[in-house]
Every structure is written in structure tokens, then in C-alpha cells.
Amino acid sequence: MTVHSFISDADVVAFAQAFLNNRRETFRKDNDICLTPANNSHAYFPALITCIAFADLLSGLYAGKLDGHGLNELKNYVSKFMNTADYDSDRLDILYECFRHKVAHLAQPYAVFDTYSKERFRNQPRRLITWTVTELVQTPAIEIVAEQKQIERAPTPWPVFYDHRVTVSVPTLAQDIEASIPGYLGHLRKDQVARDRFKNCMNHYFPR
Numbered sequence: 001m002t003v004h005s006f007i008s009d010a011d012v013v014a015f016a017q018a019f020l021n022n023r024r025e026t027f028r029k030d031n032d033i034c035l036t037p038a039n040n041s042h043a044y045f046p047a048l049i050t051c052i053a054f055a056d057l058l059s060g061l062y063a064g065k066l067d068g069h070g071l072n073e074l075k076n077y078v079s080k081f082m083n084t085a086d087y088d089s090d091r092l093d094i095l096y097e098c099f100r101h102k103v104a105h106l107a108q109p110y111a112v113f114d115t116y117s118k119e120r121f122r123n124q125p126r127r128l129i130t131w132t133v134t135e136l137v138q139t140p141a142i143e144i145v146a147e148q149k150q151i152e153r154a155p156t157p158w159p160v161f162y163d164h165r166v167t168v169s170v171p172t173l174a175q176d177i178e179a180s181i182p183g184y185l186g187h188l189r190k191d192q193v194a195r196d197r198f199k200n201c202m203n204h205y206f207p208r
Contacts, residue, residue, distance in 0.1 A: 012195045013188050015202070016061075020181055027054050031174050035135050044133040047170045049103045052095065055177050058184060064197025066204050071096045080187070081180040086140035093120060094166055095142055098129060111151050112162045130162040134169055141172035 027050065034047035059077035060066045071092065078087045097118050102109040113129045115121035129144070130151065144166045151160040188194045 009189075009192070009195055012199060013185065016188055016198055017185055019202075020185070023054070023057065024178060024181065027174070027178070031170070035170065037135075042135045044135070044170065045103050045108055047135075048099060048133055048168060048173075051170060051173045051177060052100045052103075054174075058177070058180065061198055061201050062184060062187075062194070064200045066201050077180070077184075081183040082176060086176070087142070091140070091142040091144065094129065094144060095168070097121075098131065098166060099168065111154065111156065112160055127164045128162040129164045129166050132165060132167040134167060135171065136169060137171050137175075138167070138169040139172055141169045141176055143167045 030050050031047050034043035034050065036042070055074060055077070056069070057066075058081075059074040060069045062077045062080070063069050063073040065073075074096070075089065075092055078084060078092060094113075097120070098109050098113040102113075109131055111130065113131070115124065115127045115129065121127075130147075144164055146163065147165045148163045149161070151162065188198060
């Protein structure tokens with residue numbers, strides 16, 4: 001079946017299942033490669049950005065647009081198909097602002113993320129957040145805890161202090177993203193608007 005053969009609602013759902021099965025296989029392969037140790041380490045940030053990108057794809061499909069979507073669309077997707085106790089607004093804000101944007105543009109996050117550097121955090125107490133990205137399975141995938149110390153893991157031009165640490169478990173994040181797919185497909189089967197949005201995305205993904 002190709003995207004051009006959509007005739008019935010069942011065609012849309014069948015293609016969506018095939019499309020996402022294919023994307024899930026690639027997602028697993030890429031993460032497996034990144035998390036296979038080499039020289040006693042792992043490709044943490046390629047794995048993490050792959051997770052975030054796959055979540056962005058799913059949220060874009062749900063929103064009906066593959067361009068111009070972002071954190072708000074991700075939050076909408078998470079609120080419908082993922083555990084909001086593990087992925088609350090603050091965790092998603094940190095995932096996007098501390099990790100997604102910095103890894104995409106700078107290869108890795110700042111040594112310490114100052115929440116006051118972003119408008120969305122300024123109604124909260126200021127936090128200086130350092131990070132750990134791990135290949136170990138832990139729940140929740142994103143955990144933010146108070147921890148007051150000085151950066152020691154890398155050279156710094158002057159003493160750099162932080163008061164919180166965010167830890168991201170790549171395998172748990174990957175598993176949770178994958179676990180959301182059946183819920184999205186179930187919604188697609190029942191909801192005409194969702195099917196129309198998916199078709200709109202496919203028209204951009206596979207231009208005629």
C-alpha cells in the first residue's frame with residue numbers, strides 16, 4: 001500500500017501502522033547502535049536526540065503538521081498517550097530547553113542550564129541545573145533533584161556551581177515513547193480528525 005492508495009479509513013489506519021512499525025524498527029536500531037559500548041562509553045547524545053526526534057514525529061502526526069510544531073504539540077501528545085506523572089510539564093520543559101535545543105545546535109547541553117535564561121521558567125524559583133544522561137534503565141526517565149555542588153567533570157574557566165541535577169535514562173525514555181504508539185493508533189481508528197491530520201502529514205512526507 002502506498003500513500004496514494006488511501007480509499008477508506010481502514011487504509012489510513014493500516015498505512016499508519018506500517019509506517020510507524022518501520023519508523024520504530026529504525027528507532028530501535030539507531031538506539032541499539034548508540035547504546036552499544038565503545039571504549040567504555042556510549043553515544044549518549046545521538047541516542048537522546050533520536051528519542052526526542054521520534055517523540056517530535058509522533059506529536060507532529062497527532063497535531064497534523066510536520067513543520068512548525070514543537071513543545072506545545074509534544075505536551076499535547078504526552079497528555080493523551082503517555083504517563084503525565086512521569087512526563088509533567090516541568091520535565092518536558094527541561095527536556096526541550098536544556099537538551100533538545102542545545103544538542104541540536106551545540107552537540108551537547110551547557111554544563112549548567114540557568115532556568116532564568118528562558119521566559120517560561122521565570123515564574124518559578126531560579127534553578128541552575130546540571131545533567132546526567134545514562135544508558136541505565138530508571139523510572140522515571142527524567143528525574144530532577146536538588147543537589148548543590150560545583151562542576152568537577154570537565155575543565156571550566158572558573159568555578160561553576162549548580163543546585164539541581166536532571167538525569168535522563170535513554171532506554172526508559174525510548175521504551176516510554178514506543179509504548180505510546182498503540183494508544184495513538186487506537187485513537188486513529190476511532191477519530192476522523194486524527195485520520196485527516198495523519199493524511200495531511202503524509203501528503204508532506206510523500207509529496208505527489
